[in-house]
Every structure is written in structure tokens, then in C-alpha cells.
Amino acid sequence: MAAPSELDQISVCRKLYHVDINHSCGELSHCAGGSIRSPASNCGLYGLKPTNGRVPLIGCAAYVIGCETILGTLGPLSPTLGGIKLFMKTILAAKPWTTDPSLHQIPWRDNESHIYRDGKKKLTVGVLWDDGVVKPAPPVARALQEMMDRLKAFPSDVEVIEWKPYKQKEALEILVSLFT
Structure with missing residues (x-):
């Protein structure tokens, strides 16, 4: 949900596409308080905010100075659900927990039978x-x-x-x- 005052300031929202080729498989966002969910809901995209410790943050400037205790996570935005699945499957297939012990050792599961x-x-x-x-x-x-x-x-x-x-x-x- 976006606050009404925020909605009044939003102009035309466009879906996530590469302007030159009219396509994008997705984008990556850092989220600590809605930076994945809000763009997804406002732009007609799929978004996933994974549990903290699910996606590696190595190489990312993940914290805002003064807000080190607010844990964020990286997550995908995509025009398709398949793009979300592809991102998560690819990242977790690399078993990032073998180089970052703070990550959860849980592989990607393609179905809900788990x-x-x-x-x-x-x-x-x-x-x-x-x-x-x-x-x-x-x-x-x-x-x-x-x-x-x-x-x-x-x-x-x-x-x-x-x-x-x-x-x-x-x-x-x-x-x-x-x-x-």
C-alpha cells in the first residue's frame, strides 16, 4: 500500500523494460522497508523480498550510514514470474553459503510441495x-x-x-x- 500523498506525486508508471530493445528480464533492488514491494506494486511488476540471509550481499553497499541495525536484503523485480524464479534459482545454484557463512543453506525449490x-x-x-x-x-x-x-x-x-x-x-x- 502506498500512502495517498505519495500516489498523488506519481506520474505515469512504466513497466520494467530496456528502452533500446523493449525488454528486460528484470532488475535487482536492495530492500529494507519497501524498495522491492512498492515499485513492483506501482509498476505492475513481480517482486520478491527474500528472507534476510537468503541472497548474498557481498560487493553491495547494503547499509545506510547510521542505520546499520536495519537489515536489508537483495531481491529481484521482473515483468514475469519466470524472471523471479530464474534469478533465485541461478543465485542459489551457486551455493553462496559456501563463501558467506551468514547465509541460510537452503537450495531453490521449483515447486510448493516443500x-x-x-x-x-x-x-x-x-x-x-x-x-x-x-x-x-x-x-x-x-x-x-x-x-x-x-x-x-x-x-x-x-x-x-x-x-x-x-x-x-x-x-x-x-x-x-x-x-x-
Whole structure:
């Protein structure tokens, strides 16, 4: 979600393409607070913010002076889901944890069958309808409802709950103060 004041300042958003050849397989972004998710949602792209310690940061200026404790991660932006998968598969196929011990030793998995199901545990998905700071636009609310309806079709595997944020406005104020 982008704040309304931010949306008013955005002109025409273009998809991620190389101007000369009218194509790009994707771009890489460093994210600590929305630098992957926001461009993806505002430009009609796919974006993935991997867990910290999943993608190597060697050779990257990953920290902002004064914000060393805010951990960021590198992640891909692509016009296709295939571009995201290709990036992650390629990076993790090199087993970067063999040269950077701070990384998680988890290879890329092409399918979703790795979700642990023993018949006792369900995947719990929390849905945030309103964080008390920014209300989702009607198309976003509709997409959330459609997602909830689809997930509820698998009651033995998935539990859908409504997530109520705790002091979200206060948390945002603290986060903004860290960046300023």
C-alpha cells in the first residue's frame, strides 16, 4: 500500500523494460522497508523480498550510514514470474553459503510441495484489511477478499485469520524516525 500523498506525486508508471530493445528480464533492488514491494506494486511488476540471509550481499553497499541495525536484503523485480524464479534459482545454484557463512543453506525449490504437512499442522495466513494508517484501495481489498475465499477452499491445509496490527501508527513513526 502506498500512502495517498505519495500516489498523488506519481506520474505515469512504466513497466520494467530496456528502452533500446523493449525488454528486460528484470532488475535487482536492495530492500529494507519497501524498495522491492512498492515499485513492483506501482509498476505492475513481480517482486520478491527474500528472507534476510537468503541472497548474498557481498560487493553491495547494503547499509545506510547510521542505520546499520536495519537489515536489508537483495531481491529481484521482473515483468514475469519466470524472471523471479530464474534469478533465485541461478543465485542459489551457486551455493553462496559456501563463501558467506551468514547465509541460510537452503537450495531453490521449483515447486510448493516443500510446505510441511503432517495432517496436524495447517499453514496460517493472516490478512490485514486496514493498518490504521493507510486504507487499501478498492481493487486491493477485492484482491484480498478473492485470496481469502480461495484459501478457505482448503480448510484442512490452510487457516485464514484476520490480522489486527498492534500499534501500527506508532511503529511507522518509529521507522520513519530511523530513516530521517
